[in-house]
Amino acid sequence: xxxxxxxxxxxxxxxxxxxxxxxxxxxxxxxxxxxxxxxxxxxxxxxxxxxxxxxxxxxxxxxxxxxxxxxxxxxxxxxxxxxxxxxxxxxxxxxxxxxxxxxxxxxxxxxxxxxxxxxxxxxxxxxxxxxxxxxxxxxxxxxxxxxxxxxxxxxxx
Amino acid sequence: xxxxxxxxxxxxxxxxxxxxxxxxxxxxxxxxxxxxxxxxxxxxxxxxxxxxxxxxxxxxxxxxxxxxxxxxxxxxxxxxxxxxxxxxxxxxxxxxxxxxxxxxxxxxxxxxxxxxxxxxxxxxxxxxxxxxxxxxxxxxxxxxxxxxxxxxxxxxxxxxxxxxxxxxxxxxxxxxxxxxxxxxxxxxxxxxxxxxxxxxxxxxxxxxxxxxxxxxxxxxxxxxxxxxxxxxxxxxxxxxxxxxxxxxxxxxxxxxxxxxxxxxxxxxxxxxxxxxxxxxxxxxxxxxxxxxxxxxxxxxxxxxxxxxxxxxxxxxxxxxxxxxxxxxxxxxxxxxxxxxxxxxxxxxxxxxxxxxxxxxxxxxxxxxxxxxxxxxxxxxxxxxxxxxxxxxxxxxxxxxxxxxxxxxxxxxxxxxxxxxxxxxxxxxxxxxxxxxxxxxxxxxxxxxxxxxxxxxxxxxxxxxxxxxxxxxxxxxxxxxxxxxxxxxxxxxxxxxxxxxxxxxxxxxxxxxxxxxxxxxxxxxxxxxxxxxxxxxxxxxxxxxxxxxxxxxxxxxxxxxxxxxxxxxxxxxxxxxxxxxxxxxxxxxxxxxxxxxxxxxxxxxxxxxxxxxxxxxxxxxxxxxxxxxxxxxxxxxxxxxxxxxxxxxxxxxxxxxxxxxxxxxxxxxxxxxxxxxxxxxxxxxxxxxxxxxxxxxxxxxxxxxxxxxxxxxxxxxxxxxxxxxxxxxxxxxxxxxxxxxxxxxxxxxxxxxxxxxxxxxxxxxxxxxxxxxxxxxxxxxxxxx
Numbered sequence: 019x020x021x022x023x024x025x026x027x028x029x030x031x032x033x034x035x036x037x038x039x040x041x042x043x044x045x046x047x048x049x050x051x052x053x054x055x056x057x058x059x060x061x062x063x064x065x066x067x068x069x070x071x072x073x074x075x076x077x078x079x080x081x082x083x084x085x086x087x088x089x090x091x092x093x094x095x096x097x098x099x100x101x102x103x104x105x106x107x108x109x110x111x112x113x114x115x116x117x118x119x120x121x122x123x124x125x126x127x128x129x130x131x132x133x134x135x136x137x138x139x140x141x142x143x144x145x146x147x148x149x150x151x152x153x154x155x156x157x158x159x160x161x162x163x164x165x166x167x168x169x170x171x172x173x174x175x
Numbered sequence: 176x177x178x179x180x181x182x183x184x185x186x187x188x189x190x191x192x193x194x195x196x197x198x199x200x201x202x203x204x205x206x207x208x209x210x211x212x213x214x215x216x217x218x219x220x221x222x223x224x225x226x227x228x229x230x231x232x233x234x235x236x237x238x239x240x241x242x243x244x245x246x247x248x249x250x251x252x253x254x255x256x257x258x259x260x261x262x263x264x265x266x267x268x269x270x271x272x273x274x275x276x277x278x279x280x281x282x283x284x285x286x287x288x289x290x291x292x293x294x295x296x297x298x299x300x301x302x303x304x305x306x307x308x309x310x311x312x313x314x315x316x317x318x319x320x321x322x323x324x325x326x327x328x329x330x331x332x333x334x335x336x337x338x339x340x341x342x343x344x345x346x347x348x349x350x351x352x353x354x355x356x357x358x359x360x361x362x363x364x365x366x367x368x369x370x371x372x373x374x375x376x377x378x379x380x381x382x383x384x385x386x387x388x389x390x391x392x393x394x395x396x397x398x399x400x401x402x403x404x405x406x407x408x409x410x411x412x413x414x415x416x417x418x419x420x421x422x423x424x425x426x427x428x429x430x431x432x433x434x435x436x437x438x439x440x441x442x443x444x445x446x447x448x449x450x451x452x453x454x455x456x457x458x459x460x461x462x463x464x465x466x467x468x469x470x471x472x473x474x475x476x477x478x479x480x481x482x483x484x485x486x487x488x489x490x491x492x493x494x495x496x497x498x499x500x501x502x503x504x505x506x507x508x509x510x511x512x513x514x515x516x517x518x519x520x521x522x523x524x525x526x527x528x529x530x531x532x533x534x535x536x537x538x539x540x541x542x543x544x545x546x547x548x549x550x551x552x553x554x555x556x557x558x559x560x561x562x563x564x565x566x567x568x569x570x571x572x573x574x575x576x577x578x579x580x581x582x583x584x585x586x587x588x589x590x591x592x593x594x595x596x597x598x599x600x601x602x603x604x605x606x607x608x609x610x611x612x613x614x615x616x617x618x619x620x621x622x623x624x625x626x627x628x629x630x631x632x633x634x635x636x637x638x639x640x641x642x643x644x645x646x647x648x649x650x651x652x653x654x655x656x657x658x659x660x661x662x663x664x665x666x667x668x669x670x671x672x673x674x675x676x677x678x679x680x681x682x683x684x685x686x687x688x689x690x691x692x693x694x695x696x697x698x699x700x701x702x703x704x705x706x707x708x709x710x711x712x713x714x715x716x717x718x719x720x721x722x723x724x725x726x727x728x729x730x731x732x733x734x735x736x737x738x739x740x741x742x743x744x745x746x747x748x749x750x751x752x753x754x755x756x757x758x759x760x761x762x763x764x765x766x767x768x769x770x771x772x773x774x775x776x777x778x779x780x781x782x783x784x785x786x787x788x789x790x791x792x793x794x795x796x797x798x799x800x801x802x803x804x805x806x807x808x809x810x811x812x813x814x815x816x817x818x819x820x821x822x823x824x825x826x827x828x829x830x831x832x833x834x835x836x837x838x839x840x841x842x843x844x845x846x847x848x849x850x851x852x853x854x855x856x857x858x859x860x861x862x863x864x865x866x867x868x869x870x871x872x873x874x875x876x877x878x879x880x881x882x883x884x885x886x887x888x889x890x891x892x893x894x895x896x897x898x899x900x901x902x903x904x905x906x907x908x909x910x911x912x913x914x915x916x917x918x919x920x921x922x923x924x925x926x927x928x929x930x931x932x933x934x935x936x937x938x939x940x941x942x943x944x945x946x947x948x949x950x951x952x953x954x955x956x957x958x959x
Contacts, residue, residue, distance in 0.1 A: 027655075037534040046434075048202075051203035052197065053197070053200065053203075054196070054197015054198070055197070056201070056203075056363075056364070056413070057203065058363045058365065058413075058446070059446040059880065059881050060445065060446065060670075061446070061880060061882070063881040064363060064446075064878060064881050066363055093197065094195075094196065094197035095196065095197045097196070098196055103192065103195065103196065103954070104920060107192075107195040107196060109193075110191070110195050111187050111188075111191040111192055111195055111472065112851050113846075114185070114187075114188065114191075114846035114847065114849070116188065116190075116191045116194045116195060117653040117655065117850055117851075117854065118362070118363070118364070118411075118412060118413045118414040118652065118653025119190065119191075119194025119195075119199050119411060119413065119653065120201065120362075120363040120364040120413025120414060120653075121363050121413075122194050122195060123197050124668075129298060130724065141894075144809075144889075145889040145890050146889075146890065148889045149820035149888045149889050149890045151541055151879060151889070152361075152363060152886060152888060153363070153856075153857075153889075154361055154362055154414050154416070154851075154854070154858065155363075155414055155653050155811075156850060156852045156853060156854050156857070157854050157855075157856055157857035157887070157892050157893065157895060158847075158853075158857070158887075158888075158889040158892045159850075159853040159892070159895050159897075160846075160849075160850060160853065162889065170727065
């Protein structure tokens with residue numbers, strides 16, 4: 019039987035009936051229709067489903083939708099503003115850190131969470147923060163350069 | 176000052192903003208009203224006869240709309256090489272590996288489809304299974320495919336020159352055996368598709384593929400639909416690397432289900448299915464015997480290779496040829512003998528993966544050359560330089576190095592890594608190693624015997640003249656081909672990149688063989704350049720009439736018309752343009768006549784301006800059997816230096832630094848070239864260090880997930896220095912050739928050679944797990 023939950027996604031409030039075994043990833047993608055959050059493995063090993071849940075990066079495929087009741091979620095779609103791309107998004111574009119793009123949303127959100135906590139993160143700290151986001155295309159080189167290049171990471175969330 | 180305006184720059188990729196914001200749509204992001212969900216029934220056994228199948232339980236389940244088996248699909252065989260079509264969509268008589276497809280279901284949701292699959296009752300008679308080439312070729316081994324005795328899927332025997340005679344002249348002959356392991360391509364986006372068969376009998380198949388054209392042909396052939404009624408559309412793809420370079424059973428099943436139900440059908444592979452499907456890198460066992468003269472001159476190479484192929488041929492025919500042909504360069508090698516055997520086994524079928532059959536062969540040979548250099552007392556780089564081919568040389572197996580910046584690459588990595596200061600001077604447990612490699616820039620022949628063009632491109636000008644639409648069947652799979660093709664088109668036409676609107680990956684846009692064999696920059700690039708030049712000529716021809724200036728005295732640059740002998744008065748043209756576009760705020764202005772105005776004129780004179788381009792290589796290669804595989808209009812090449820640390824107590828290897836130089840002929844997009852080098856290195860590092868698909872005794876994959884099949888994470892990759900070398904390839908558009916696959920070639924042997932330098936131990940089997948290295952160290956210590 020479905021259960022009614024309330025959650026905030028990208029600063030918008032939702033009231034949705036969820037199945038007990040439905041994941042947050044599926045809730046975001048299917049019910050809300052935000053497909054920027056990806057499903058690469060569905061068992062929390064690749065990081066493509068990364069979202070920020072109450073300020074912490076999580077694998078949304080391992081969070082039950084019901085667990086998100088009363089909580090706040092930030093997905094990749096919530097990053098850009100009316101002024102344009104978030105500085106981290108812009109850095110990824112400028113530095114050539116995006117190839118197939120499938121790891122990109124999760125990667126950017128992990129980076130955002132790092133820079134919110136630690137704006138002056140060094141290379142080791144950057145690599146550690148994104149170590150849960152697999153990438154098969156880039157070798158991580160330009161991703162690390164992009165994250166390191168962000169001087170003003172914008173307001174945390 | 177560059178002579179070019181658009182190419183050879185670091186232009187931001189056209190698809191980057193959509194991918195950075197979550198707007199980019201991949202196959203699983205697509206939905207259609209009334210869409211059904213499909214699921215496959217796959218064999219749980221590695222080798223068995225199908226005695227009976229009962230689908231009635233599945234058909235009765237509420238929400239199930241169709242169940243299809245071999246009865247519905249028919250038995251039209253398909254595969255990759257027409258000479259070895261050995262696959263049926265669904266197994267009828269027997270299954271050949273754990274994962275072999277038997278049936279498919281379409282239902283209103285995925286849970287129902289999966290439940291229906293579990294209700295299909297199949298009675299099997301288990302057959303003995305074979306899992307290694309040794310088992311499969313043994314006397315009395317069960318036959319996996321009728322007519323292939325000893326389970327030999329393919330055999331290659333080639334000799335160039337006379338190897339035995341050459342060995343007699345050698346001062347040093349060395350034999351080594353090398354073995355890699357089965358890999359998985361581990362693209363982050365699992366395969367998926369959405370098949371939509373409409374009421375006019377027209378099928379549109381959206382799919383995560385590298386090759387819309389080959390998928391279209393396979394679907395048409397297997398399902399009996401005329402080619403003109405099949406359209407394949409590729410959305411954004413989250414990586415391909417080879418296994419997505421052929422039609423897969425899921426695509427065929429979804430199409431068939433859509434035909435049966437009249438509804439769109441979505442199907443995905445879950446991560447486990449990606450492993451089961453495989454079509455990724457084979458396991459190769461190479462026995463190499465190399466002979467050299469005392470001064471290090473390479474005389475002869477004997478190469479015997481066994482490939483563990485899995486249950487179907489897939490790309491394997493090309494693979495077994497490449498495992499021999501791709502050692503013909505980049506060194507002068509007058510005598511080469513190759514005996515290759517691709518063996519069927521009851522495991523998932525292997526196919527092509529980045530670098531194809533050349534990667535394991537290159538790893539084996541470059542380590543052996545390192546050992547030979549040491550025995551001769553030569554620096555390994557000097558040994559390579561001594562034997563280096565030059566541009567224009569032809570290999571003993573008829574591969575023409577029309578450009579070859581191999582020497583430049585080698586010297587670049589030697590200097591950038593401080594090789595001379597480091598080699599031989601590193602402390603115990605730290606080492607430096609190097610290797611070289613090369614690869615085709617597009618296969619010289621299409622996969623099916625044909626005179627077809629390899630690429631066709633259409634360019635259509637918008638009627639206001641401000642945009643050039645480019646249509647290509649080429650496949651952007653993450654490597655950056657969309658941006659590269661657009662840049663070539665912009666440069667050739669003479670307009671800024673922002674004036675190009677590129678559409679790709681749809682069979683409706685024309686024939687393009689797709690993204691495999693590292694071909695798109697060279698081949699699609701040529702076709703795009705030709706289409707743009709065609710459009711430019713058409714526009715200038717009209718302008719010439721109006722202004723009474725010969726075409727030869729005009730050109731287009733940066734969106735403006737350039738007049739070589741003084742600017743004529745074009746006020747009439749401008750006035751008319753402004754009148755036709757009254758109300759617009761961006762009216763043409765300034766001293767120069769814009770291309771936009773000229774293009775508008777051309778439309779008014781001739782109607783829609785459309786230019787076409789096409790490309791196919793000239794006839795390449797020798798006259799011997801299998802000569803086609805390895806041919807290419809051009810070859811990319813690279814050199815790499817790697818530094819490692821090895822913990823002498825535990826055997827753990829850490830790659831500390833990688834320096835890579837790649838000759839891509841001419842870098843259309845410099846950032847994209849570096850990016851492909853970096854990605855190639857990370858795949859090579861993964862294969863060298865961690866990657867191995869493991870099986871149990873029943874043919875089941877033990878580590879069919881990304882937690883236990885370990886690809887490199889951000890903590891495993893060191894910083895990488897990339898150097899672009901440009902040798903200006905005469906057969907490439909603007910001198911460009913490949914980078915996408917060639918860059919992986921030196922990676923594994925450079926790491927192996929660095930490990931030897933650090934430890935004094937040569938490892939001839941991958942991966943470099945701590946156990947393997949530790950045991951090798953222990954063995955060496957015990958020998959003393």
